[in-house]
Amino acid sequence: MPPARRATQNLQRSPLTGETNRPTRPVLIVLFFGVLMGAMDIAILGPAIPAIREAFGLTDRLVSWMFSVWVLANLVSVPVMTKLADRFGRKRIYLLDITLFGLGSAIVAAAPNFDILLVGRILQGMAAAGIFPVAASVIGAVIPVDRRGRAFGLLGSVFGIAFIIGPILAGLMLTLGWRWLYLANVPIALIVLLFGLRALPKTETDRTSPLDLKGLFVLGGLLLSFAYALSVFDTSDVIGSLTSWRVLSAFLLVFLLAPLFVWVEKNAEDPVLRIDLFKNRQVALASVNAIGAGINEAAFIFFPTIVVLAHGVTTSEAAFMLLPMMVAVAVGSPLAGRLLDKTGSKFIILLSNILLIFGMLGVATSPSSKAVFYLGSSLIGLGMAGLLGSSLNYILIHEARKQEKAISQGLITLNISIGQLFSAAAVGAIAASASTPIQGYGNAFTAIVVVTLIVMSLSFMLRNRDEEQAALKAQDEG
Secondary structure (H helix, E strand, C coil): CCHHHHHHHHHHCCCCCCCCCCCHHHHHHHHHHHHHHHHHHHHHHHHHHHHHHHHHCCCHHHHCHHHHHHHHHHHHHHHHHHHHHHHHCHHHHHHHHHHHHHHHHHHHHHCCCHHHHHHHHHHHHHHHHHHHHHHHHHHHHHCCHHHHHHHHHHHHHHHHHHHHHHHHHHHHHCCCCCHHHHHCHHHHHHHHHHHHHHHCCCCCCCCCCCCCHHHHHHHHHHHHHHHHHHHCCCCCCHHHHHCCHHHHHHHHHHHHHHHHHHHHHHHCCCCCCCHHHHHCHHHHHHHHHHHHHHHHHHHHHHHHHHHHHHHCCCHHHHHHCCHHHHHHHHHHHHHHHHHHHHHCHHHHHHHHHHHHHHHHHHHHHCCCCHHHHHHHHHHHHHHHHHHHHHHHHHHHHHHCCHHHHHHHHHHHHHHHHHHHHHHHHHHHHHHHHCCCHHHHHHHHHHHHHHHHHHHHHHHCCCCCHHHHHHHHHHHHHC
8 A cells, every 4th residue: 555545544543633523534635636736837837838938929038937927926925825824714715725726727728918828827826825835734733743744744745746747747738739738727726626625624713803914015025025136136247236226126125124024013913924933943943944945946947957068968858867856855755754753853854954965965066977966866855855845844833823823834935935036046146157057056056065054053953852742742732
């Protein structure tokens, strides 16, 4: 019997906590396929872009907005969707996100022009912002403490699975036309919605205090300004870009809105994000690790380029060379989840960072060796599986209060996105400054190794398993 199936069967026999009593297997199935739908959307974008560019006669700069508007909408919507989930119920917002994702997919599939297509991509980005963190908060509410790790791991494996089968399915469906890639999401969203209405438990919510609209507005502006500044940053001209009005004004807005957001949240009756949460050492260290994970994850974008440069293969062959890394993510996530329940989060986080360091160091120092690249990228995949699949979500779900479970999961997503944005800009800048592209990427990946070493050294301050279990027991008794 497959491990994932055994895990869901074991989970089904466990008592539920904090929500309406429902079997856990249907809940996990609904969450799994909802997250898979969102992850597949990222995996099929690469194969779809050439066909969409040709269909609308787009330049490379224009077609890149398919990804850029998704990222911007996703980043800004994370705190909105997760706060609404804590406020109005996780079931309602999760199903709303599934519905919005299906609607956005339908708009993309039927788009008569590129502007309408971008509207659909914005809706998809907004919906995806809530699907994974809200799904993770549901796990924290319905799965017993001693089995949450494997449930998080099962959910984390979705991304590896999506990047293995996504390009293959995209290649087959492109024979029918690129619109079918997005139209296929509509019946999937409908099925997840219908099953979710029956399977997902309702959440008890407290709406006596007013919704923090000021906090949502300020945080949205802060994140949008930050994401825009990095998205228009020209890594080939660092000085010129830093002194340009577009980048300077966006960063200036970030520096103005950041203290304003802190002030608004400290005075809000029901803040979007409780500032005191960051005084918790576990939360602060998990946030640092999430930024580090995002920095490492963004390096994936440049792996096909360095493979083409180092080995002289085609872009299609380069994509196949990334399969071992994706398999490592798919296999490593459920394994890390099972270990998490036995060893605690500190062990998994330290081990994951070690794997990332050795894997990235191998890719940085020996790019011309295929064996080293396969081994290094596989180690990176396992390291990412341990961080993104379970351990960071595990910490936040236990450290946050009952009324902020979803927003706490959104915090992990936000920090990962911040790390990704920083890394994408920094790697490009470092690579452009070297005498050769391969040397430049090697320098950039070495810099990521240094950052990961710092993150790992800080992670020794996390609670050990006994301390973590004692804190969890005290929380449950409280």
